[in-house]
Amino acid sequence: MSDATRAEVAIVACAELFRGDGEIVASPMGLIPQFGAKLARQTFEPDLLLSDGEAFLLTPQSDTAGNDKIIEGWQPFKKMLDVIVPHGTRHVVMGASQIDRFGNQNISAIGDHSRPTRQLLGVRGAPGNTVNHRTSYWVPRHSTRVFVDTVDVVSGVGYDNAQKAGPAASKFHDVHRVVTNLGVFDFASPDHSMRIVSLHPGVTLQDVTENTAFAVDDSDVTETRTPTIEELHLIRDVLDPKCLRDREVRL
Amino acid sequence: MADKRMTLEQVVGELEDGMTIGIGGWGSRRKPMALVRAILRSDLKDLTIVSYGGPDVGLLAAAGRIRTLVFGFVTLDSLPLDPYFCRARQDGQLTVAEYDEGMFAAGLSAAAKRLPFLPIRAGLGSSVVTTNPDLKTVRSPYTDEELIAMPALRLDVALVHMNRADMHGNAQYLGPDPYFDDDFALAADRCFVSAEKVIPTDELTRGKPVQTLLLNRSAVTGVVEAPNGAHFTSCYPDYGRHEKFQRLYAESAKTADGWRNFYDRFLAGDEASYQAEVVKLREEAA
Numbered sequence: 333m334s335d336a337t338r339a340e341v342a343i344v345a346c347a348e349l350f351r352g353d354g355e356i357v358a359s360p361m362g363l364i365p366q367f368g369a370k371l372a373r374q375t376f377e378p379d380l381l382l383s384d385g386e387a388f389l390l391t392p393q394s395d396t397a398g399n400d401k402i403i404e405g406w407q408p409f410k411k412m413l414d415v416i417v418p419h420g421t422r423h424v425v426m427g428a429s430q431i432d433r434f435g436n437q438n439i440s441a442i443g444d445h446s447r448p449t450r451q452l453l454g455v456r457g458a459p460g461n462t463v464n465h466r467t468s469y470w471v472p473r474h475s476t477r478v479f480v481d482t483v484d485v486v487s488g489v490g491y492d493n494a495q496k497a498g499p500a501a502s503k504f505h506d507v508h509r510v511v512t513n514l515g516v517f518d519f520a521s522p523d524h525s526m527r528i529v530s531l532h533p534g535v536t537l538q539d540v541t542e543n544t545a546f547a548v549d550d551s552d553v554t555e556t557r558t559p560t561i562e563e564l565h566l567i568r569d570v571l572d573p574k575c576l577r578d579r580e581v582r583l
Numbered sequence: 584m585a586d587k588r589m590t591l592e593q594v595v596g597e598l599e600d601g602m603t604i605g606i607g608g609w610g611s612r613r614k615p616m617a618l619v620r621a622i623l624r625s626d627l628k629d630l631t632i633v634s635y636g637g638p639d640v641g642l643l644a645a646a647g648r649i650r651t652l653v654f655g656f657v658t659l660d661s662l663p664l665d666p667y668f669c670r671a672r673q674d675g676q677l678t679v680a681e682y683d684e685g686m687f688a689a690g691l692s693a694a695a696k697r698l699p700f701l702p703i704r705a706g707l708g709s710s711v712v713t714t715n716p717d718l719k720t721v722r723s724p725y726t727d728e729e730l731i732a733m734p735a736l737r738l739d740v741a742l743v744h745m746n747r748a749d750m751h752g753n754a755q756y757l758g759p760d761p762y763f764d765d766d767f768a769l770a771a772d773r774c775f776v777s778a779e780k781v782i783p784t785d786e787l788t789r790g791k792p793v794q795t796l797l798l799n800r801s802a803v804t805g806v807v808e809a810p811n812g813a814h815f816t817s818c819y820p821d822y823g824r825h826e827k828f829q830r831l832y833a834e835s836a837k838t839a840d841g842w843r844n845f846y847d848r849f850l851a852g853d854e855a856s857y858q859a860e861v862v863k864l865r866e867e868a869a
Binding site for chain 2: 386387388408409410413414417418440441445446447448449450451452453454455457458459460462463464485486487488489493494496497498499500501503504505
């Protein structure tokens with residue numbers, strides 16, 4: 333029996349998003365995905381390029397000796413948008429204020445776009461990311477407010493909309509997985525609707541169905557793997573000694 | 584070579600109601616805030632603002648100067664949302680053209696290259712297509728792909744903030760990211776640059792790589808020396824973001840008379856009195 337917390341399980345689930353990615357740019361947005369990408373890089377995906385979300389590609393140090401920023405590349409926003417995103421050698425993990433069963437994501441605004449009830453960030457790079465390269469999502473609080481029937485503004489493009497928009501939109505479209513505080517989800521069903529890959533230890537199917545506004549395919553559910561001893565050491569002693577992870581995911 | 588030095592007020596004197604103004608920087612980073620403050624002191628109105636938005640957008644929205652906003656996001660970075668931008672949107676005060684970040688870049692690039700549009704994959708299948716009904720697609724003459732035809736984002740004026748410039752308009756960034764300031768400059772009929780310091784040309788590259796010279800003088804109409812001119816956004820390596828000030832700005836939106844108080848304390852006077860209030864705020868904190 334592992335003594336790993338839910339946040340630690342979520343970090344490992346985020347690390348697993350990058351398994352097999354090899355030498356591409358990982359752009360994890362948000363704390364848990366950032367720890368996940370660093371964990372993947374320091375264990376099973378040593379070739380990952382890690383973006384700091386600003387102008388640098390950084391090599392994380394596997395010790396706590398203070399100097400945890402070795403710059404190995406320069407990737408200002410212009411290069412990101414002109415070259416990296418369209419070229420497609422990137423895997424982004426974005427947040428989602430709303431997400432639907434085909435993986436359409438909204439970070440722009442809640443309500444009518446012409447006069448939103450709640451203005452959020454704007455679509456940012458989500459439309460371009462989703463039609464150009466692999467995209468995953470991280471949702472720290474899985475609820476019916478986030479997992480909705482229909483998103484109000486399609487920022488990140490889901491499978492149904494990519495299909496409808498034609499070959500140029502679907503050619504490189506690849507919404508990979510959604511990791512939440514409850515489980516891991518993908519779109520590998522015949523109609524590309526959301527499917528439960530695994531539930532985190534202690535989470536029931538009912539927890540998911542009660543917190544999701546649409547029906548999710550639960551035909552092949554496993555349990556999310558717990559961190560190895562090495563991974564727990566890296567998370568607790570190297571990546572996040574201040575336990576910032578517990579502020580994002582409680583339990 | 585021309586001496587292009589101007590004051591903040593002289594730059595604003597060149598602007599007119601209803602103009603399309605591009606603002607450089609990104610989010611709450613290296614924004615030409617001294618120029619934005621000078622606009623706030625003028626009576627300019629009905630502006631179309633084109634920006635990778637930060638507090639430049641929030642301030643101009645709070646003061647009711649924006650008619651139309653062309654954007655991909657508005658954020659304060661360390662704080663996800665700008666409350667004044669959010670309020671303006673929720674009150675229905677802004678007409679918006681919301682684009683993907685890459686589409687926005689393509690629009691500036693098209694304008695800089697004097698092209699009517701550039702093809703781009705970004706936007707396909709998203710609400711960007713439905714919320715911008717004038718947006719068209721273009722079929723590749725070589726394949727069966729239909730792509731977004733991002734229209735040129737032509738600007739009347741671009742305002743950018745650099746670390747250094749000379750009096751002729753050669754301008755230099757010393758931080759890690761040029762953002763899109765060179766495209767803003769070339770997409771505009773006229774570009775005005777504020778800089779932390781205006782120095783002799785031969786000093787620009789003394790101990791600095793030549794690649795830091797982002798704008799050459801042919802793209803620049805006027806230069807303003809504006810020390811701390813990106814405050815409270817970041818301007819590395821000269822200074823980082825003034826987080827305490829940014830929080831004060833954001834929290835001012837929470838009370839009914841918050842904007843009025845913020846305006847009266849910081850914006851009612853000239854740039855010198857703004858900077859003096861900033862010094863006072865730092866002393867209070869110390």
